[in-house]
Amino acid sequence: MLRLIERLLPRALHRALMPVAHRVRHRWRTWRGVPIAGVSVVITNISGDVLLLRHSYGPDVWALPGGGLKPGEDPADCARREIAEELGVELANLQPLKVLEEELSGSPHKAHLFTGVCDTRPVPDQREVVEARFFPSHSLPEPLGEVTRRRISAWRMRGIADQSSDS
Template identity: 35%
Template structure:
């Protein structure tokens, strides 16, 4: 039997609606259970130094954010980062470097997040399901509005990249 991805079983608009419902349910579950979570966030940067920003279909539509995701059972933060980058924007990290680790309160749960700077080649490929838009921006011309955490993570990654070049 062929391996058909579940995302291909419903139209993108229906999938986006299901993602929004799932996000609401997940937040309620986290408030009730207060699980320990593990997550990753990526600051993809191309050869020109531009930063890839995304708009998620199930979050505030006007807000630019980063590629993010949870770490699955049996997976490392780094493995999750590679997987999320491929799933959300169709890119592969040529180099993946951790730049920040922090506990992030999320709707009653605590998320152990590692932020990575990812050196990438190519253009993002999105399927208009989880990601509604993805574009590269020059570091001195980042889009507005950006989520507060995305601003911090981009600053940490670019600071790390600057330190790496001067070392």
């Protein structure tokens, strides 16, 4: 029902309301401390560049695409849904990478990290996402959010643990 209401609002109004909704959600999570879960996706293009976003809400930093996991929702389905809603992209080869235990907004947070390759140009929804750009993985923009920095570090470390256990 909430998604339907969001889609009926004009984009500019929806975008203007997002910072307020973000602050309310942040304060609610801080007060409640209830465990939450979400997904992040490290999307690269064919050249290996990393897709980063600027959101219409929250800190003014570059971040990874993703979002909140609905109760009972499969994390991979959530990742596909978020990418399709926010960027108009379908990832054919979505791969699970790691599950990170974090704290967000004062609440325990389980972040399901995925990776995938995009062969089309993402189009920001202009509601939650106002900009989406690919950057060379060796030259990411600043400011980069701390949460994003940790998740990209986990992505960069992929396979290293497997290689060391093979020796």
